[in-house]
Amino acid sequence: MKQSYQSITWQDDHLVILDQTQLPHREIYSEIHTIGQVWDAIKKMKVRGAPAIGIAAAYGLYLGVRELDAKNFTSFNVEIDRWIEYLESSRPTAVNLSWALQRIKTTVFANKDKDLEEIKEVILNTAKTIHDEDKRTCKAIGENGAGLVEKKARILTHCNTGGLATGAYGTALSVILHAWEKDQEIQVWVDETRPLLQGARLTTWELQKAEIPFRLITDSMAGHLMKTGKVDMVIVGADRVTANGDTANKIGTYSLAVLASENDIPFYVALPLSTFDINTESGDEIEIEERDGEEVTHINGSPMAPKKTEAYNLAFDITPGKYITGFITEEGIVKPDFKKNIKKILG
Ligand code: MRU
DSSP: OOOSOOSEEEETTEEEEEOTTSTTTOOOEEEEOSHHHHHHHHHTTSSOSHHHHHHHHHHHHHHHHTTOOOSSHHHHHHHHHHHHHHHHTSOSSOHHHHHHHHHHHHHHHHTTTSOHHHHHHHHHHHHHHHHHHHHHHHHHHHHHHHTTOOTTOEEEEOSOOBGGGSSSSBSHHHHHHHHHHHOTTOEEEEEOOTTTTHIIIIIHHHHHHTTOOEEEEOGGGHHHHHHTTOOSEEEEOOSEEETTOOEEEETTHHHHHHHHHHTTOOEEEEOOGGGEETTSOSGGGOOOOBOOTHHHHEETTEEOSOTTOOOOOBSEEEEOGGGOOEEEETTEEEOSOHHHHHHHHHO
16 A cells, blocks of 8 residues: 655654645645744644654654753753653643653663763654654554455544554554455545544545545534434544543544444544553543634634634544444454453553
């Protein structure tokens, strides 16, 4: 399976990202040379999707520390903590961001006796490893999930979970790509995903590139399609899954899960193991990002609502584990009892 674009590329000494705010009409690759530019790209969602922001943050940490002129490991380490805190402040909900940064921190400690210039190289190499691993992980998620897709299935998906949101292929979208390789009669329903339209702008763009037919629907149509027997399966991604299986994902996911349950439709969440956060007991403890109300009151900078309209704009919601049929991971499918089986798959 080939993918003709990369959301993130490391080139010589800098990062190149495909600016997702410009898609689908303009394919603009932007160079990123500083940690501040990485923070800004994540905040403004030029790079987005849980695994992709983890990868970008990992490279971002390197861009921050490479200019450091610390006297010793202790002061170097203080600066690293400062940069980690800074990067983590860009978007709070997806655990992959702090997962990637903590992984680098652990590697730094394991190499603390090395020369500081060597430790900087270790940081860059760990970022590259996280990036490469994610590509392999997403392929395995797709292969594992494709086995769950029935012949001629009509699959509904939400937000964007493709190669744009990851190192390559995606999570839920990787399942769709791999299922399509086996059966060209599957059908895909793409939720537009208000307010930033990741479904309408990005998932459609990726499916067109893969030459997979789909139909775009408004978010509010999903329930009617389920009730009238036009959906066989729902597959979404995740930004953070807690120890009990509660799942933070793009706003609107919870409504889809309840509707799927009401209509006896399997509801799967596809994710890398790095999206599990077993240090958090339940979804009640997850910080949900609130974004600027203008994303709701405006489209492409033009107002839709009367002046001074105040919007409430939460980017994610929490789907209780009880609505989830299973988690599709690179290591296989996790079925209930989630509390027990999530722990088991993480080893
Ligand atoms: O706000 P976004 O566009 O970053 O939200 C993305 C999602 O909710 C995805 O479903 C999730 O990150 C999984 S992507 C593989």
